[in-house]
Amino acid sequence: MNKGYLCLVLHTHLPYVRHPEFNDFLEEDWLYEAITETYIPLIEVFEGLVKDGVDFRVTMSLTPTLISMLSDSLLQERYVRHIGKLIELSEHEIERTRFEPEFNALSRMYFKRFKSCRDIFNQYHRNLVSAFKRFQDLGKLEIITCGATHGYFPLMEVAKSSIRAQLRAAVSQYEKVFGRPPRGIWLPECGYNPGDDQFLKDAGLKYFFTDAHGLLHGSPRPKYGVFAPVYCRSSQVACFGRDLESSKQVWSSIEGYPGDYHYREFYRDIGFDLDYEYIKPYISSDGTRINTGIKYYRITGTTGQKQPYLPELARQKAAEHAGNFLFNRQRQAEYLYEILEKKPIIVSPYDTELYGHWWFEGPMWLDFLIRKIYFDQNIIQMTNAVEYLEENPRNQVITPSMSSWGYKGYSEVWLQGTNDWAYRHLHEASWRMDELVKSFPEASGLIRRALNQALRELFLAQSSDWAFIMATGTHVSYALKRTQEHIQRFNKLYEEIKANSVEEPWLKDIEYKDNIFADIDYRIHQ
């Protein structure tokens, strides 16, 4: 008998990184790696499930920045170039490893995978958004939106028109791409501040997610903890809370599945291991060694001595871990059903890049899990927020608590010594944007273009990714440059618009570089 629901949420986001002004660009690789290692493997999993008649429900956010990048012809072309080089490298590897059967088999595996990536990429006419849309149209995938450029809302509380604009731009893009309005949203960084739900309602959104303490510390106390959604007071938008127990099983660096010794070792890549002259054509064009994606070892143990990766063994582990995850959800659901006298919903959100990019076997694990849920049992049923609410329309009304899913659960990641200087500029830019919208209610021609571009620059500066990167200390100079550059471009536009002296060639140049949201309307910022 069904005792509860599992709502898997995959938050799929990358910041907008696109540099047409350079022939190749290190940070663009984030997208190419995610396509090869995560997005395409997931599409393959979904395709297999559909083909085999397995009914499933997965919720997936696709952030507006990611949708823009996946739909961008320049980046699509560059991905084809990128995967072409990987195929070439894996061919060389097949030859080079001829006397080492284990590595030779692995190089063949990579060759096959890369070729298949290229095939699938082309099969969807280079636009993977259409692949995800297909599964949404089939009723299996629930695609939700996110802030336009992943701006962190709790630190925009003095610039609320920016929150509204982030939502409006996101909803408008979603409608164009998916042919219907979005029903739900993954708040950037899962960052919620009481009252923001009203903006969600105004944007037509019906539900969102918070971290566990967003519900648990809400007022009044939520009767069912995180195991039933609540409606926010006044806005009536539904809020689902994250279950940390299921998160921990996958995420935890200590007890999580991805650390199993049989799984592929992420940190041994031939981009670093092989002879420099040999690998040089396949690493960064400035000669910096980078990850290529070809990795031959399994985690093995806690020392530097690594054994060759054995795919079949890893596959068995993934199946075993999927079984373990399901077993734990069954016990959890039974326990909760007993104490709640109601079927619990267990919400398990993850960063999508965990599956495939960091945890190579992740997509396979997901495949096993979904099949086991479908074929092997009936205690747990997969669901999404919309179906759950249809079945359970009556829920408690509370005010959730401010929260995020960042380290320590609040805003410290995005507000600390490394990045707090930025808010002075970001807030000022939001206020200036307000001022411009008020001053130019009906702009046209060059001024209109400048106003639209000003909003693009503001959006790009607001990406929470920059503050996050500054906090974590990797790629810092890139994040600084992006923040600084977009604010500067915004400020210059602001001055020029006010002085009615927009420098057209320069505007044209930044329109070409920062081309996100082609048909943006600056008036959404109010």
Next chain:
Amino acid sequence: MAKALKKIKKVSSPGKAGIPILHRVPTSSGSRLSVGKKVESLSSKVRKVLSKAVFKKKPAVKAKTTRLAAVRKALTAQEAKYFTHPENRIAKTVQAVEPARADFEKKELPQGYDKDLIVLQVRDPWWLHTYWEVREGTWGKLKNELAKLFATAKKVLRVYDVSCINFNGSNAHRSFDIEIHQNAKSWYIDTAGPGRSWCVDVGLKLSDGRFITIARSNIVTTPLDAPSWVTDEEWMVPDELFSRLYASSVGLGGSPVKLKAPWLELQKRAQGSGGVSSGFFSPVKKEEYKREFWLVVNTELIVYGATEPDAKVTVSGKEIALRPDGTFSLRFSLPDGKQIIPVKAVSADSLDERVITPVVTKETR
């Protein structure tokens, strides 16, 4: 650089002011101060990192990348081999070698926007962040008006507890002052007051006791750090049941949890140390490889030769492509053991055939 001034300052315990704090933080002030230190050290770390443009590989930054390349050569073999992410290594490298060039990246952003303003933000249930700006002209005006008093006036932040009221400047539940450095532009404020509303003035405290407000902030509310004491009649939940649910929600199984236990502790226990969810970070910790010195030696074998350009050549039975001039070159990883590598060439008309078989034995001692 402004960052150096952004220190976290512990203010006097507000609980003593007589306002009931509903959720006191059980952690010691010492541990909160350590947060401050952490922030500072991170900040200095970034300063070092930022001093180096590892931005990209264009001619414009050629000099820098070349320098980086030189730095990279100086890395130990261990770092070069077992290092995790390229970005980690670069950051590490830069830190180790490059002297700080503070604020290089941000120097072109305006210092201010010619406003008198102060903005307040919530960092977490206990801490607020505020930044402000006061125009030169405003200082000048104050100097004129206050005359002698100006010289002895102290620049302070006055923090008001304005929970559940319409704050009019004089009806706060209580307030406390933080004396700030002359050049400070932002501050972290320890309120020790989750679930309360706050407002901050930046102003001058005069020697005669008067306080002059220069700018007043927006009002913010810190979140609770524990479950609410408010319950819902219709959706009543017994304490004991809620404890079990709470424990279950945060991944502590069925064990009941004390309701007043701070969220942070639960968060730490539930998440382990790698709880940050983001695509930039692996949930799998890199195994730290701590040996001081080490060596890796691998061998590769190059087999090369030439024949008629239109001949068919196989190596160990597998056909290979010849260059237009009839030469070929193959590169193999060479493990220990004996490799027999027959190279066979057959003429285009299939009449001639040559076989040469290198036998290579590799042994590692």
